[in-house]
Amino acid sequence: MLVFARRVSRGLSSISVHSTFASSRGRCRMGTVAHSNSHVAAKKLKDAGLLLSRALIGDKWCDAIDGRTLNVTNPATGELLTSVPFMGRKETELAITAAHEAFPAWSQKTNTERSKLLRKWFDLLIQNKEELGRLMTLEQGKPLKEALGEIVYAAGFVELYAEEAKRIYGDIIPATTQDKRIFVLRQPVGVVGAITPWNFPLAMITRKVAPALAAGCTIIVKPSEFTPLSAMAAAKLAVEAGIPAGVLNIVTGDAPQIGAALLESTRVRKITFTGSTQIGKKLMEGSAATVKKVSLELGGNAPCIIFDDANIDLAVKGALAAKYRNSGQTCVCVNRIFVQDGIYAEFAKAFALAVSQLQVGNGLDEGVTQGPLINPAAVVKVESHVEDAVAKGAKVLTGGKKHSLGRTFYEPTVLADATVDMRIFSEEVFGPVAPLIRFKDDKEAVAMANDTEFGLASYIFTENITRGWRIAEALEYGMVGLNEGLISTEVAPFGGMKQSGLGREGSKYGLDEYLEMKYLCLGNMSPP
Numbered sequence: 001m002l003v004f005a006r007r008v009s010r011g012l013s014s015i016s017v018h019s020t021f022a023s024s025r026g027r028c029r030m031g032t033v034a035h036s037n038s039h040v041a042a043k044k045l046k047d048a049g050l051l052l053s054r055a056l057i058g059d060k061w062c063d064a065i066d067g068r069t070l071n072v073t074n075p076a077t078g079e080l081l082t083s084v085p086f087m088g089r090k091e092t093e094l095a096i097t098a099a100h101e102a103f104p105a106w107s108q109k110t111n112t113e114r115s116k117l118l119r120k121w122f123d124l125l126i127q128n129k130e131e132l133g134r135l136m137t138l139e140q141g142k143p144l145k146e147a148l149g150e151i152v153y154a155a156g157f158v159e160l161y162a163e164e165a166k167r168i169y170g171d172i173i174p175a176t177t178q179d180k181r182i183f184v185l186r187q188p189v190g191v192v193g194a195i196t197p198w199n200f201p202l203a204m205i206t207r208k209v210a211p212a213l214a215a216g217c218t219i220i221v222k223p224s225e226f227t228p229l230s231a232m233a234a235a236k237l238a239v240e241a242g243i244p245a246g247v248l249n250i251v252t253g254d255a256p257q258i259g260a261a262l263l264e265s266t267r268v269r270k271i272t273f274t275g276s277t278q279i280g281k282k283l284m285e286g287s288a289a290t291v292k293k294v295s296l297e298l299g300g301n302a303p304c305i306i307f308d309d310a311n312i313d314l315a316v317k318g319a320l321a322a323k324y325r326n327s328g329q330t331c332v333c334v335n336r337i338f339v340q341d342g343i344y345a346e347f348a349k350a351f352a353l354a355v356s357q358l359q360v361g362n363g364l365d366e367g368v369t370q371g372p373l374i375n376p377a378a379v380v381k382v383e384s385h386v387e388d389a390v391a392k393g394a395k396v397l398t399g400g401k402k403h404s405l406g407r408t409f410y411e412p413t414v415l416a417d418a419t420v421d422m423r424i425f426s427e428e429v430f431g432p433v434a435p436l437i438r439f440k441d442d443k444e445a446v447a448m449a450n451d452t453e454f455g456l457a458s459y460i461f462t463e464n465i466t467r468g469w470r471i472a473e474a475l476e477y478g479m480v481g482l483n484e485g486l487i488s489t490e491v492a493p494f495g496g497m498k499q500s501g502l503g504r505e506g507s508k509y510g511l512d513e514y515l516e517m518k519y520l521c522l523g524n525m526s527p528p
């Protein structure tokens with residue numbers, strides 16, 4: 001049974017991260033803007049018990065100790081959805097204690113026992129798919145169809161690691177002397193601190209929590225301040241599935257304070273992070289003092305190379321999917337499209353036409369394929385990239401300005417004649433803008449594609465398999481889509497090279513991040 005912690009103090013202050021709507025705990029209400037479909041959807045979620053406003057520490061759903069809260073709003077409308085606790089160091093320390101205390105019993109369960117609990121969690125996530133999808137669209141903005149896709153993708157990690165939990169094998173190595181035996185054991189790292197972003201409010205949680213739990217670790221998750229609600233709803237379902245108290249904790253609030261508490265604790269043995277390269281570097285630095293295991297999934301600057309011999313329909317479809325999913329707000333989103341001379345004009349025309357047909361709007365509305373950006377600041381960043389490119393000679397083929405819906409909406413945009421001196425060439429735009437850059441030959445394409453500090457995802461379109469293979473090998477990227485724009489799946493290793501990160505998530509390899517290898521030597525065996 002869930003125990004609700006008594007509120008220590010009420011409504012002292014409230015911090016709004018999405019908009020100017022401010023409310024205090026106890027006076028929390030829907031925003032005043034009338035957007036009926038969002039309002040109705042939020043009400044239904046509240047009734048279904050999946051719109052939560054407390055964080056989970058041990059077996060308690062808690063407010064912040066000082067009662068402070070953080071507003072969570074719908075990026076499409078500015079409506080206040082609810083507020084969540086604005087927690088800091090003290091609450092994080094309580095969560096670390098809860099995770100630390102839960103660790104012995106959880107890690108000593110058999111792998112099959114942990115597997116069964118994860119499987120139950122997976123079943124509940126799928127059973128609640130529709131509600132979780134609507135919740136995600138409300139807090140993140142992505143079109144409902146994409147949100148539902150993310151729920152299935154997110155649940156996929158839980159299913160995968162429920163299965164992989166049973167296959168955490170050790171090893172026996174032939175010894176060099178007759179009186180010895182050499183064994184390799186694989187044991188959980190311990191308490192894990194996970195910090196996640198807003199662009200995939202659930203998949204980034206399960207991608208970390210599921211392998212951690214399968215390995216026998218316990219975890220404290222700090223979801224993004226913009227999208228904490230999907231994480232909280234998923235945690236509620238984990239409790240319902242029977243995951244014991246303290247194994248999964250959710251702390252919301254003050255990112256630097258929560259981060260510092262996780263980093264400084266000697267009881268936290270691992271940090272796993274998805275987010276910006278800038279914060280990733282800080283976390284890596286902060287992990288040094290206690291030598292924590294670290295895995296990082298950071299920024300990207302994905303190239304998409306379209307060769308003269310590409311199937312043009314496939315290339316348009318692939319580049320469209322790889323660029324405009326989640327309105328361009330994913331770290332594997334194409335940031336630069338390189339198009340070979342011979343196909344440039346034809347591709348540019350077909351691509352701009354396809355982009356101009358994308359439907360922009362509130363993600364809950366039927367037929368919408370492009371939701372809002374996460375907040376007005378994201379729009380300002382996109383605008384500045386486009387202004388910079390146009391000032392340096394780029395031509396707008398479609399879009400190029402704020403959408404008439406205003407606030408957080410930007411028109412899906414294609415820029416022709418982009419060049420390497422434009423900001424968009426070297427910085428992730430994280431919005432619906434695709435620059436087209438011309439190239440002559442394979443060598444030039446590879447050199448430009450690799451001319452970045454990042455190395456996450458990359459894409460190639462060619463009908464020549466030899467060329468495709470050669471270019472794939474030459475790209476300094478952790479992932480390559482060859483004639484494919486959608487590469488993310490729970491069964492493949494996701495991760496980057498260079499400053500895009502450390503380690504891999506998903507697949508059997510994702511488990512290694514949560515396991516220590518222990519060498520056990522049995523010696524002085526008497527001869528038979």
Ligand code: ADP
Pocket residue numbers: 195196197198222223224225255256257258259260274275276277279280282
């Ligand atoms: P984005 O630009 O995609 O929001 P960030 O790296 O800023 O990427 O945020 C990703 C996650 O990191 C979020 O949960 C955010 O709250 C958290 N975060 C931001 N700053 C810090 C910090 N100093 N310490 C720990 N976590 C942080």
